Amino acid sequence: MAEKVLEKNASNGNGEKIKARLSQQTIVAAAATLFARNGFGATSLDDLATALGVTKGALYYHVKNKEEILRLIFLQVLTVSEEPLRRIVESATPPAEKLAQVINHHTAVAADRSPQMTVFYREHVHLTGPFSREITQRKKAYERLIEQVIEEGIAVGVFKANLDPKIATFGILGMCNWLSQWYKPGGTYSQSQIAALFSQMVEGGLLNVRGNS
């Protein structure tokens, strides 16, 4: 079940392979890939060490234990997610454009950090103690911010009034998060093109109002 993912990588300019230095970041990145592919519980530290071209014991110099690796993945996702979203939501942009930016932001995270995002939404159960509760709370706060954009749009009459903001948020989030399941870079559409299609779909709808190209 061990899978080679990273190898002594990177060339030093002379074309010869040199061993990449092991660091917390390297470990976390490789772990995210393995956890996303096989699940946290089904990934052993031996798998992870093998993927990094290292022995199991070496990992323990950089991280306290397996759960800490998981914690670091969660923190990484929140680090790249929260602040940009807050900036978008708190800006003076009109609601429709704001929602499009939110969708673009969230799909970007889902596409660029696909393994981390997968782990984020999949492996929450394996967090314990106060950290688990902290994540729950910050995840809720994140959703709440998106909800606010929709509420704002309804309040100013730009969005339909008969749509529950919470349900709409869940729908949008689901749409975006699903990206990590199927999106592969280099496909027909770029992440931002997909985000634009999603925005058009969610805001304008699929239905034709009048014949448009």
Place this chain on the structure above:
Amino acid sequence: MAEKVLEKNASNGNGEKIKARLSQQTIVAAAATLFARNGFGATSLDDLATALGVTKGALYYHVKNKEEILRLIFLQVLTVSEEPLRRIVESATPPAEKLAQVINHHTAVAADRSPQMTVFYREHVHLTGPFSREITQRKKAYERLIEQVIEEGIAVGVFKANLDPKIATFGILGMCNWLSQWYKPGGTYSQSQIAALFSQMVEGGLLNVRGNS
């Protein structure tokens, strides 16, 4: 890590507890719940046996091994998903209404069989051999059917022409599948109400065309 989920349940009419008969179905249902909550790799057969109020050995009379349990979960999902979808897609209903029915069908599966659906989209990696490939293929065929509805809508001019049917399908699927992550029966909205909201969102869009209540 063992979790009690089922207990010697059901009363025999005289109020006294009697032990529920162990069957493949019982095992699969309990396994789906545990796999969904903790992951396939992190769920031991001891956990499963404990949840059923039984010992590990008993399980092996009803199923060949751990992977067979997983296979049965996958088959169950496909059994309840495929045929109803095919009926909807092959019917003579107009595309817009057809898509609404598709969304309702898929959210219904995601809501009613939430654990199984979670496992279905999460644990494909742990299937091996030809069965794994069969699932991949049937999953693709399922998505292809939804795509056809959208293509049909575009062809007859009911849906906008500038939306990629594949991306739209992934968006809709993501929206529906995400249900299993947050939907709990008995909430503010029923599954069919949520499906209706999703349909309205995807087809009509969030934007207000004219002031409507």
Place this chain on the structure above:
DNA sequence: TAGGTTTTTGAACGATTGGTAGAATTTTAG
């Protein structure tokens, strides 16, 4: 090159894993 510091190794640990075998028990049918 020497000496000290930072990393990595490799073996060992107790616990637990999926899986097996067969005895013991319960259920069913005659």
Place this chain on the structure above:
DNA sequence: CTAAAATTCTACCAATCGTTCAAAAACCTA
């Protein structure tokens, strides 16, 4: 009541799990 069939239990296996740690290796500075 009996015997066969269906079901569950106990005990055990080899493999693997996360984790620890002393020793070795690699690295850096002087």
